[in-house]
Amino acid sequence: MSSHTVxxxxxxxxxxxxxxxxxxxxxxxxxxLIALLGIADAQAGTSGNVSLTSDYVFRGVSQSNQxxxxxxxxxxxxxxxxxxxxxxxSISWLSDLSSSAAPISSNLELDVYGGYRGKFSEAVxxxxxxxxxxxPGDFPSGFNSADxxxxxxxxxxxxxxxxxxxxxxxxxxxxxxxxxxxxGSGYLDLSATFAVADGWSIGAHAGKQWIEGAGNDAFEYTDxxxxxxxxxxxxxxxxxxxxxxxxxxxxxxxxxGNKVAxxxxxxxxxxxx
Numbered sequence: 242m243s244s245h246t247v248x249x250x251x252x253x254x255x256x257x258x259x260x261x262x263x264x265x266x267x268x269x270x271x272x273x274l275i276a277l278l279g280i281a282d283a284q285a286g287t288s289g290n291v292s293l294t295s296d297y298v299f300r301g302v303s304q305s306n307q308x309x310x311x312x313x314x315x316x317x318x319x320x321x322x323x324x325x326x327x328x329x330x331s332i333s334w335l336s337d338l339s340s341s342a343a344p345i346s347s348n349l350e351l352d353v354y355g356g357y358r359g360k361f362s363e364a365v366x367x368x369x370x371x372x373x374x375x376x377p378g379d380f381p382s383g384f385n386s387a388d389x390x391x392x393x394x395x396x397x398x399x400x401x402x403x404x405x406x407x408x409x410x411x412x413x414x415x416x417x418x419x420x421x422x423x424x425g426s427g428y429l430d431l432s433a434t435f436a437v438a439d440g441w442s443i444g445a446h447a448g449k450q451w452i453e454g455a456g457n458d459a460f461e462y463t464d465x466x467x468x469x470x471x472x473x474x475x476x477x478x479x480x481x482x483x484x485x486x487x488x489x490x491x492x493x494x495x496x497x498g499n500k501v502a503x504x505x506x507x508x509x510x511x512x513x514x
Contacts, residue, residue, distance in 0.1 A: 286317075286318055287315065287316065287317050287318075288315070288316050288318070288513070288514070289313070289314060289315035289316065289513070289514050290313060290314055290511055290512065290513045290514065291311075291312070291313040291511070291512050291514075292311075292312040292313065292509055292510065292511040292512075293309065293310075293311055293312075293509070293510050294309065294310050294312065294507055294508070294509040294510075295309050295507050295508045295509070296308065296309070296310070296505055296507040297310035297312070297330055297331070297332065298482075298484050298505060298507055300428060300448055300450055300464055301448065301462065301464025301465070301466070301484050301485065301486035301488070301502055302464075302486070302488070302493065302501055302502045303334075303499075303501040303502075303505065304330070304332045304333070304334050304350070305330075305331065305332055305333050305334070306333045306334065306337055306495065306497060306499055306501065307499055307501065307505065308333065310330050310331045310332065311330070311331050312328070312329065312330040312331070313328070313329060313330075314326060314327060314328030314329065314352075315327055315328075318358075322357050322358050322359050323355070323356070323357050324355065324356060324357070324358065324370075325353075325354070325355040326353070326354055326355070327351070327352065327353050327354075328351075328352045328354075329349065329350060329351045329352065330349075330350050331348060331349060331350075332347075332348060332349065332350045332376075333348060334495070334501070335347040335348075335376055335378065335387060336348055336378075337495050337496055337497065338495075338496065340496075343381040343384070344379070344381065345378065345379070345380055345381065345384070346378045346379040347376050347377065347378025347379070347380070347387075348378070349376070349377060349378070350374060350375070350376055351374075351375045351376075351377065352372060352373065352374050352375070353372075353373050353375070354370055354371065354372040354373070355370055355371060356368060356369050356370015356371065356393075357369055357370065361396075363399075364398060364399045364400075365396065365397070365398050365399075366396070366397050367394070367395065367396050367397075368393075368394070368395045368396075368397075368409070369392075369393065369394045369395075370392070370393055371390065371391070371392045371393070372390070372391050372392075372393060372411070373388070373389070373390050373391075374387070374388060374389045374390075374391075374418070375388050376388060384419075385416060385419045385420075385421055386416070386419065387418050387419040388415070389413055389415055389416070389417055389418050390413065390414050390415045391411045391412060391413050391414070391428075392411070392412055392414060393409060393410065393411040393412070394409070394410055395407060395408060395409030395410070395430075396408055396409075402436075403435060403436040403437070404433070404434070404435055404436075405433070405434045406432070406433050407430070407431070407432040407433070407434075408429075408430070408431050408432075409429075409430040409432075410427060410428070410429050410430075411427065411428045411430070412425065412426070412427045412428075413425065413426045413427070416454075417452055417453075420452055420454055420457050420460070421454055421457075422453065422454035422455065422457075423452050423453045423454040423457055424453065425453045426450075426451055426452045426453045426454075426457075427450075427451045428448060428449065428450050428451070429448060429449045430446065430448045431446065431447045431448070432444065432445065432446045432447075433445045433446075440471055440472045440473060440474075441469065441470070441471055441472075442469070442470050442472070443467075443468070443469050443470075444466070444467070444468045444469075444470065444482075445465075445466070445467050445468075446464075446465060446466040446467075447463070447464070447465050447466075448463065448464045448465070449461075449462075449463050449464075450462055450463075450464070459489065459492060460488070460489075460492055460493075462486045462487055462488035462489075462502065463486065463487050464484065464485065464486040464487075464488075464502075465484065465485055465486075466482055466483065466484045466485075467482065467483050468480055468481060468482030468483065469481055469482075476512055476513045476514060477510070477511065477512050477513075478510075478511045478513070479508070479509070479510050479511075480508070480509045480511070481506065481507075481508050481509075482506065482507055482509070483504070483505070483506050484504070484505055484506075484507070485503075485504040485505075486502045486503075486504075488502035490502070490503065
């Protein structure tokens with residue numbers, strides 16, 4: 242997902258979750274976002290982006306059955322460091338699980354997030370916040386909701402004028418993307434960015450997904466990414482990225498026979514505004 246993108250597994254369990262629990266979770270998110278809006282001052286700025294990607298890959302796993310996806314987001318940031326935003330993408334991983342006996346209609350991911358960014362020094366900055374993944378749609382009775390709330394903390398270091406390093410940990414406070422009893426799951430994201438020439442940069446990433454709950458450890462994996470991006474003065478950018486994982490192919494093969502955690506290359510065109 243955008244810069245807030247997380248590896249959503251294609252697999253979802255079907256343990257029952259009550260509607261009351263969903264309403265409570267969404268009410269908490271709404272309260273957080275309203276509080277952040279109240280803190281934000283009049284000096285705040287708004288930014289956004291729209292993208293077209295050949296494959297929506299999140300934490301090494303395709304969310305769009307290895308097909309193109311349309312994405313976009315907007316963020317409102319205050320001079321104080323507080324921020325709030327939203328991001329969305331077309332997806333297919335949930336509807337790919339649909340069957341005549343248990344029909345699923347869900348083709349959209351909508352994320353809302355908020356947090357605070359600050360600096361320990363000129364070279365070292367930090368970011369803390371919360372991110373809610375919402376998958377609207379129609380689901381069969383007893384389907385364990387894929388909606389997920391994660392809290393995160395990250396630090397980035399400007400090692401030089403052309404090199405930046407980052408580390409971020411995200412922990413789920415709910416079941417993770419539909420896995421039963423998986424609250425407390427975590428994802429570690431390590432990254433490095435190198436500015437190599439006029440508008441050109443190279444990015445490298447390594448991540449580890451842990452999933453709590455009996456039997457869910459079989460779905461854990463490590464992922465990696467290597468990409469190159471060209472940015473233009475008019476706000477457009479073009480990125481090409483190779484991603485891969487060590488996930489068990491048998492567990493990450495969808496009903497269409499596609500290995501959604503397999504090595505892949507994705508092309509993304511973005512317009513920032």
